[in-house]
Amino acid sequence: MKQHIIEPRILKGFRDFLPDAQIIRERILSTLEKVYRRYGFVPIDTPILEYTEVLLGKGGGETDKQIYRFEDNGGRDVSMRFDLTVPFARFMAGHYNELYLPFKRYHIGKVFRGENTQRGRFREFIQCDFDIVGTDTASADFEILQVMVRSFQALDLSRVTVRCAHRGVFNRFLRNLGISDRSAEVLRTVDKRHKIGTAETRALLTEFLSDDHADQIVSYIAPEADNQATLKKITALAGGPDEDSLRLETVLDLACETGIDSSIVLDPSITRGLDYYTGIVFETFLDDLPEIGSVCSGGRYNDLASLYTRQHLPGVGSSVGLDRLVAALDELGSFSENVPSVEVLVFQIEQEHLSRYHQIAEMLRVKGFSVEVFPEAKKIQQQFSYAEKKGIPVGVICGGREIQDGVVNLKNLETRENREGVSLDQSAAVLEELLPYRQGSVT
Amino acid sequence: MKQHIIEPRILKGFRDFLPDAQIIRERILSTLEKVYRRYGFVPIDTPILEYTEVLLGKGGGETDKQIYRFEDNGGRDVSMRFDLTVPFARFMAGHYNELYLPFKRYHIGKVFRGENTQRGRFREFIQCDFDIVGTDTASADFEILQVMVRSFQALDLSRVTVRCAHRGVFNRFLRNLGISDRSAEVLRTVDKRHKIGTAETRALLTEFLSDDHADQIVSYIAPEADNQATLKKITALAGGPDEDSLRLETVLDLACETGIDSSIVLDPSITRGLDYYTGIVFETFLDDLPEIGSVCSGGRYNDLASLYTRQHLPGVGSSVGLDRLVAALDELGSFSENVPSVEVLVFQIEQEHLSRYHQIAEMLRVKGFSVEVFPEAKKIQQQFSYAEKKGIPVGVICGGREIQDGVVNLKNLETRENREGVSLDQSAAVLEELLPYRQGSVT
DSSP: OOOOOOOOOOOTTOOOBOHHHHHHHHHHHHHHHHHHHHTTOEEOBOOSEEEHHHHHTTTOGGGGGGSOEEEOTTSOEEEEOSOSHHHHHHHHHHTGGGSOSSEEEEEEEEEEOOOOGGGTOOSEEEEEEEEEESOOOHHHHHHHHHHHHHHHHHTTOOSEEEEEEEHHHHHHHHHHHTOGGGHHHHHHHHTTHHHHOHHHHHHHHTTTSOHHHHHHHHHHHSOOSSHHHHHHHHHHHTTSOOHHHHHHHHHHHHHHHTTOGGGEEEOTTOOOOSSSEEEEEEEEEETTOGGGOOSEEEEEESOSOTTTOSSOOOEEEEEEEHHHHHHHHHHTTTTOSOOOSOOEEEOOOOGGGHHHHHHHHHHHHHTTOOEEEOSSOOOHHHHHHHHHHHTOOEEEEOOHHHHHHTEEEEEETTTOOEEEEEEHHHHHHHHHHHOGGGTTOOO | OOOOOOOOOOOTTOOOBOHHHHHHHHHHHHHHHHHHHHTTOEEOBOOSEEEHHHHHTTTOGGGGGGSOEEEOTTSOEEEEOSOSHHHHHHHHHHTGGGSOSSEEEEEEEEEEOOOOGGGTOOSEEEEEEEEEESOOOHHHHHHHHHHHHHHHHHTTOOSEEEEEEEHHHHHHHHHHHTOGGGHHHHHHHHTTHHHHOHHHHHHHHHTTSOHHHHHHHHHHHSOOSSHHHHHHHHHHHTTSOOHHHHHHHHHHHHHHHTTOGGGEEEOTTOOOOSSSEEEEEEEEEETTOGGGOOSEEEEEESOSOTTTOSSOOOEEEEEEEHHHHHHHHHHTTTTOSOOOSOOEEEOOOOGGGHHHHHHHHHHHHHTTOOEEEOSSOOOHHHHHHHHHHHTOOEEEEOOHHHHHHTEEEEEETTTOOEEEEEEHHHHHHHHHHHOGGGTTOOO
């Protein structure tokens, strides 16, 4: 009569999250959301599944192979979203008349790509995007940088550097050199500087440029001693001040005047891909973990939704990859002093007092604690073991005698410190003493 | 040169959520999470996409047509999850050795079904499940009921009734009548009582049962004046007390002794489907909106993960449908006194003072307000209009003169109440006065 057992496997590149990991992920997301909201960004959501035509445009092209694409039961050609930018463009075009401009949105959601998992890539992962569309201003550019810096500070990752550059200034510099036609190759090469170093970058450039042009580019992309000096140099190399260099200057001034300039470096080697961005571009590196790469990147684009509408929608935005952030926080030991997910376990010592145990639990919850009652009167060692595995720091342990006397015994399950015969009125205060991170938080 | 425009359409049964709607959805979810956490439930997450074999079991059967199922680029037969129960079963089987029992988890996530959209059904929707597995006890049954009641109270939906019954007691009653072989039809018919009324239920029963049996069933399923009387009646009709009736009694006692009994009704006509549940079952109705049906349902099952493991995992759990809850809160006018998503707009009156505007905004954010700076020095009427559309209640309006004097003008944009020449030190306190829901909240 035994039935066949199906192996409980999951797809490669997809993941389960057990409570300890999921709690950290939720805490990071909720911290980010609080910062976004504090700066006036509001949330949206869009479907996981969309028409393939909408997500890929007419052609599709190279991305195609990485897309989860299929025909649904109604014969429609559908795909799972592979980023949050394309759905946002479609969203802005579709809801243009219900919205207002500038529109500041954030969007946290799962995206799907059939990546090669051998490179440690995931096929399902969470992105957190925030953008300001409908305004082409230094104020908006600056605000995105500001939110990035403040987000990492809120995550206790204050040692962070946002490296920014301006695609317009770079392009004018290349025009000045008379090598605009090679700009794609130049951008692609320069983008490698952080990985391969300046000498190697120069060597690669000389493969398709003259030594003089390579030298000028190497000079252009090297940050100077401070942002002002870098700005002055690239402005001169690009042929003098113009709208783009003035925009950069204003953004850097705003950073100074709001005190975030120590986290901002003007780094002309930052290019961010080839087509999409038209203005400021930026990447974010953790000073203590530069090797994991950019944890938050983005830039200004000229027109978000031209595939779907003739409305012109310039914007600026940035995207955080949750996985890289989790890895970084883990590596740096942040979040290591974890607030426990459950604070108190009420032991079930004698089954006949079950309702009393539930009353005690409920009383403590009203005082703001997270509390559970062990559901069976199992051996006390099993209940201790449960508390340990779940990381519950305090136990309420009382049998018939304590219940008769209207008191409880409280035990710090880690230090084994006991507080016996505590009256119910006093229990919240004593609990607070047993939970060090709690000091002063009981309401 | 104009390119073809792709219509920014979305799939039928799928939805975009604009900020106002998304904010409410997030607030509901975060309220539910807080309650779950307070009762010791911890979060997990699982993939949206899984092996079809894992989600559907060997056969598949009727559910099949509603599943988004396809072959991925690696030739695997995959499906998008259609609920959170099957992935939870697979999760428990796969991580059995990493977990502890009892395991109390909640899971909030999107699920997908190719439902007939003409019946107002959605093809992508969010479920919030919470379960306790690894213990077959009254304490766990009760705790699920308790979390349900407390969840709705936390959402300001205190006028709620959880209707519960016990499948075991009902089955024994049918055995006693000698009609166990008709139990599927009986359960299916009885389940309709709330929609069609008692007389019609009896008529349907007599189509396949004797008048006497139909009368006995109608008598069994009618709640009495109070839960004790109902319990006494069904216990007698089932042949006297046994383990199942004692379990029900203990659960009801716990409800009394923790003060949630006024929200719990023993209603023997609740059956919840045919196969899955084996013990207590429940549905939750809003007293002011019974017609929308159950907003939270569940019950006890004998073995969660038998498809994937020989480990025996009894459990009890419940599931909240977010959409129904949103509809109810909307209908009842809850959440209507909305806390605004952004509290303060700093107007950009003169572009030359942009950095000052950003400084003021940052100062107010440090005081705990949600603030944005209008990114362009547009006509003041356009900035007013932006604030109105976004629902921002207060404006900070200052030109060169105020900036020189180190003061700000604050304006309640709804009442047009002005506070002029407020010093920066005083601005947080004055803002608090202008934001009534804020009283006493500034840190």
